[in-house]
Amino acid sequence: MSDLNAVKSTATILTVDDMNVTSMLSNRSKKIVVDHAIDEDEAVILALGYKQEFKREFSLFTTFGVSFSVLGLLPSIASTLWYSLAYVGNAGITWGYLIGMFGVMCVACSMAEIASAFPTSGGLYYATAMMAPPKYKAIMSWFVGWSNYFVQLTGAPSVAWGCASMILALKTLNDPTYTPTNGQTYLMTMCITFFGAIVASAPTKWIANINSASTVLNLIFLFISFVMILGGNTRVEQGLPKFNSNPFAWELENFTEWPDGLALLMSFMAVLWIMSGYDSPFHICEECSNAQTATPTAIVLTASTGGVLGFAFQLAMAYTIVSVDDAINDDLGQPYVAFLNQIMTKKRVQTLTSFAIILAFNMSFSCMIAASRVLFSYSRDGCFPFSKYWSYVNPITDTPVNAVWANWFIGQLLLLLMFGGETPIDAIFSVGAIGSFVSFTFPVLLRITYAKSTFKPGPWNLGKFSLICGWCSTAFVAVMIPVLNFPQYKGADNTPDMMNWTVVVYWGSMFLSILWFVVYAHKIYKGPKSNIDGKNLVSDEDENEVIDAIVSRGDDVVKYGESDEKV
Known part of the structure; x- marks a missing residue:
């Protein structure tokens, strides 16, 4: 020796x-x-200025698995169906969805290009700081960071609430005398998020394997549900044709007090929420191998796959739904379950709803994974109080466990909104839509304006289509931001119960974060730090x-x- x-x-x-x-x-x-x-x-x-702290155990497929699980097509469609149907009827899930998807794809492609150039977990906010005028990089990155964090923070609670609502709707379906209380809904939601937080705290390799299995389940359950809706419906037994006519399936039926065009734009809230999970690869890119290529590829793959499959599934719904009005106003309180109950036997309704419930649970812990990485990365730069605790990586799991449970706790506080009625808790969905696309598009706007000549594209880029795509995505979001704040009714009909509380929940939260920056945080936060x-x-x-x-x-x-x- x-x-x-x-x-x-x-x-x-x-x-x-x-x-x-x-x-x-x-x-x-x-x-x-x-x-x-x-x-x-x-x-x-x-x-980029950061040391390697995570194991890179995500591949392109497993990264796609996380984002596709966060996308959660079936539970997302089920949870947001009210926003599609209650504004413009079937048009919201057919041609309206297609128009909305065009804008979403422009945003996804532009964001993918930025992800390739800045493959870090705090990518959106980091990219903003790097591309903004030096004098304003702190305030701009602060704004984008907090906007994106509010999205991540509200994601898992809102998904879990939708999951709990479907579980309790099944109970009501089997026992019409049962009416769930807010307390029961809250406890059910808390349990779902608690077990989701346990999964989100697991080692990276475990999470990758779990989400790979979740992706397969998503595709299988979506396909089975699609086939059963088309082939297993009971419309003929009810004396109806097997499928609705083309005019009925594509009809715009305005249930709002606004003009048809504005009502259609308001229905885009559903497609924005359904497709809001494609940014997840960006937040886990520090755990992904070949991140500069795999991350943007996973983003575009998730958005395109989700868009096509989501349209096909909703098209099946439009051609089989019996009554849009009844689905919206059914005593079950869940439009997707009410829709299934119109066209299927009780056992089939229970089966398909169970599929959506299982996928909603998977979606909730996938949202927690992305949210914890956002809290970790922003805390690494000192954006939050007690940042040193949230940026701590557990040596056993090599994951930010503290960040997972901090988000879980805050999520439980947000869920207390349900005791104020359905309108306040519904605002969480609006936050997920408006907050995500504000944070997605702000760095894109900088890339095509101030940083147009200094931006260094990564290996995945749009080439000569970069500016065109960037302007399309920016214009789309600029139109949607005010629309997402509109209530369904106006004037005397816009009562507190019918009010769109996004103005208070999202913009109020953003005002407080900016106020905090102006009063104190500007003294300690100057932008991302190595x-x-x-x-x-x-x-x-x-x-x-x-x-x-x-x-x-x-x-x-x-x-x-x-x-x-x-x-």
């Missing part, structure tokens, strides 16, 4: 300005020294001295990107 040579370690020196990224360390002649060999993924995250130890950052002048020190202790030195030969 004494004849064996000592095993040498290999240190790596990475020159930030040689990397094709724009980061907080760019143009400062900085080099990063690490005590091990690095791959491309670690090189990119280091160049968590790389200062001793690992060296200037050009110190490079030779560092190399000599490493060699003198018997280790090898490799300059990343220059050659595989040792210095």
Whole structure:
């Protein structure tokens, strides 16, 4: 054994300005020294200013699995069906959905391009800071960060509430004398989110495997439900044709007090919510291998797959629904279950609703995974009170467990809104729609305006279509932001029970976050900050001295990107 040579370690020196990224360390002649060999993924995250803290155990498929689970087509359609049908009837789930999907796809493609350029968990807010005018990068990134965090924070509670509503609707279906109380709904929702938080706290590899299985279940249950709606409905037994006529299935029936065009735009709230989960790959990209390509691919794949499958499924609903008005106003309190009850036997209703319930549970913990990564990444930069606790990575699971449970606790407080009636709790859905697309589009706007000539695209980019797609997505969201704040009724009919409380819930929360920044947070928050130890950052002048020190202790030195030969 004494004849064996000592095993040498290999240190790596990475020159930030040689990397094709724009980061907080760019143009400062900085080099990063690490005590091990690095791959491309670690090189990119280091160049962005962060050390590698997670295991990269997500592949393209498993990343897609998380985002497709968050998308949760079947439970999302079931939970938001009211917004589609109650505004414009079948048009909201047919041609209205298609128009909305065009805008969503533009946003998804533009965001995917940014994800390739800034593959970090805090990507939207980080990209905003890197592309904004230096004087305003702090306030702009703060605004985008909090807007996106409110989306993530409300995602799991709202999905779990929809899941609980479907469970209790099944109970009412079997026992018409039963009417669920707010307390029962709250406890059911709390249990769903509690077990979801346990899953979200698991190691990355476990989460990847669970979400892969969830993706398969999503596709299987969606296909079975689609076939049963088309082939297993009881319309003929009711003396009706097997399917509705084309005019009925595509009809715009305005249930609001606004003009048809505005009512149709208001129905887009459903498609925005249904498709809001495609950003999830961005938030877990630090756990994904080949992140600069796999992350944007997963984003576009999720949005396109979800859009096509969602349209096909809702088309089946439009051609089989018996009465839109009855589905909206049924005593079951859940339009999807009410729709199924119109066209199927009780056993089939129970089966298909159970599919949606299972997928809603999967969707809730997938939302928690994305939300915890957002809280972790923003806390890493000091955006939140007690940030050091939320940016802590559990050494056993290698995941931000503290962030998971902090979000869970705040979510339970938000769910108390249900004791104020359905209208306040419904506002959470609006927050998910408006908050997400505000945070998605703000960095896109910067990319096509101020940062037009300085933006460094990643390996996945839109090329010559980048500006066109960016302007389309920005215009779409600019139209939708005020529309999402409109109530269904106006004038004397717009009572507190019918009010759209998005104005208070979302904009009120954003006002408080900006007020906090102006009063105090601007003193401590200047934008994203590197968590790389200062001793690992060296200037050009110190490079030779560092190399000599490493060699003198018997280790090898490799300059990343220059050659595989040792210095």
